[in-house]
Amino acid sequence: MAPVPISTINVGHIDDVQELRRTKPKTVPQRFVRDMTERPTLQTSLSAQNSDMPVIDFSKLSKGSKEDLLNELCKLSVACQEWGFFQVINHEVDINLMENIEDMSKEFFMLPLEEKQKYPMAPGTVQGYGQAFVFSEDQKLDWCNMFALGIAPLYVRDPNLWPKKPAKLSETIELYSRKIKKLCQNLLRYIALGLSLEEDVFEEMFGEAVQAIRMNYYPTCSRPDLVLGLSPHSDGSALTVLQQAKGSPVGLQILKDSRWVPVQPIPNALVINIGDTIEVLTNGKYKSVEHRAVAHEEKDRLSIVTFYAPSYEVELGPMQEFVDENHPCKYRRYNHGEYSKHYVTNKLQGKRTLDFAKVEKSE
Numbered sequence: 001m002a003p004v005p006i007s008t009i010n011v012g013h014i015d016d017v018q019e020l021r022r023t024k025p026k027t028v029p030q031r032f033v034r035d036m037t038e039r040p041t042l043q044t045s046l047s048a049q050n051s052d053m054p055v056i057d058f059s060k061l062s063k064g065s066k067e068d069l070l071n072e073l074c075k076l077s078v079a080c081q082e083w084g085f086f087q088v089i090n091h092e093v094d095i096n097l098m099e100n101i102e103d104m105s106k107e108f109f110m111l112p113l114e115e116k117q118k119y120p121m122a123p124g125t126v127q128g129y130g131q132a133f134v135f136s137e138d139q140k141l142d143w144c145n146m147f148a149l150g151i152a153p154l155y156v157r158d159p160n161l162w163p164k165k166p167a168k169l170s171e172t173i174e175l176y177s178r179k180i181k182k183l184c185q186n187l188l189r190y191i192a193l194g195l196s197l198e199e200d201v202f203e204e205m206f207g208e209a210v211q212a213i214r215m216n217y218y219p220t221c222s223r224p225d226l227v228l229g230l231s232p233h234s235d236g237s238a239l240t241v242l243q244q245a246k247g248s249p250v251g252l253q254i255l256k257d258s259r260w261v262p263v264q265p266i267p268n269a270l271v272i273n274i275g276d277t278i279e280v281l282t283n284g285k286y287k288s289v290e291h292r293a294v295a296h297e298e299k300d301r302l303s304i305v306t307f308y309a310p311s312y313e314v315e316l317g318p319m320q321e322f323v324d325e326n327h328p329c330k331y332r333r334y335n336h337g338e339y340s341k342h343y344v345t346n347k348l349q350g351k352r353t354l355d356f357a358k359v360e361k362s363e
C-alpha cells in the first residue's frame, strides 16, 4: 500500500508495548489511555453473552450433497448480510501449518527488541514491525505490537522486511499464504453463488489479487479497561481471514446493532469477515462490519490476519444486480488503488473509510 510522504509525519515516540510491559508492568502511558467513550468497559460492550456468530462448515460447501450445499450457501448469505462475519470449520487449511505459523510468530515476538527492529515499520507505512496507522503525535496508540508483510503480487513485497529469525518463519508464511489464498478464492466462489452470481465473477473482476499478512501480538495489560488492543475499524480488503492462536483469550469484538459483541474462538476454526470491497460491490447488501480488539489482564493474545483484495488497477462500484429503485446506488465507482491509499491515511480520522465512496444524497 502506498506510503504517505514521511517528511510530513511527526508521530513522536512510540513505546513498544512488550518492552513497556517488561520494564514498567504497572504503567499505562497516557498515549494509550482511551477517552471515556472508547473504553471497552462501557455498557455498550457485551461481555458475558456469547455471540451467535454463524459457523460455516466448509466441507458441506465443497463435498456435501446438493442439499448440504444449498443449506450452507443460505447460512453463508445470512452471515454476510446480518453479521459481516462468520467462522469457518473444516476449511482444508492444514492444522499443523496453522500451529506452525502460530508457534513461529510467537517466537518472533519473543525475540529481543533489537532483532525485531531490524524490520521497522516506518511512520505512514504498513509493513514491518511496529504499530500501523500512526500518523500524528496526538493519536491514541493501540496496546499491540504488529508485524506485517505484503505477500502478493510480488511487487508489494519488501524483501528486506522478511524475517531471518526464527529460521523457518518466512518459508512458513509463504506456504500458509498460498493455502489461505486458495481458501479466499473458494469462499469468494461460494459467496458469489450465494448471491446468485456466476461463481468466478469476483476472481475475474479482481485480476491479480493483492494479499497481505499481519500478526497482531497483544501483551497483557494491567488496566485493560483503559486501553484498546486495536482501534475500531472496518477492513479495506474484499475478505479477511483471521486465525486466533490456541489458548488466546477472547479479544475480537464486532459491532452489531450498536453493541460490541465478543467473538468466542472455536478451536481450529478461522474467522472470516467481509471487507469494504464486497460491501461496495453488493451495494451494501453484504456488510463490512466495524470491529476492534480488547486487551486482557492475564493472558496475551496473538492473531494472524490475511487481507485479500483486488488488484490496485481495478475499478470498483456497485454491481448492477444490486441496484434498483428500491436499492439506490450507495457508492460511486472508484479505483481500488486510490481507495487503498485513502484507507491508509484516513484511518486516523475516526471516519468510516467507506465514506470515501459514498454517494451524496441529493434532495
Ligand SMILES: O=C(O)CCC(=O)C(=O)O
Binding pocket: 214, 216, 230, 235, 242, 251, 252, 253, 291, 292, 293, 303, 305
Ligand atoms: O486481532 C484481532 O482479533 C483483530 C485483528 C484485525 O481486525 C485486523 O488486523 O484487521
Ligand SMILES: [Fe+2]
Binding pocket: 233, 234, 235, 240, 291
Ligand atoms: Fe480488522
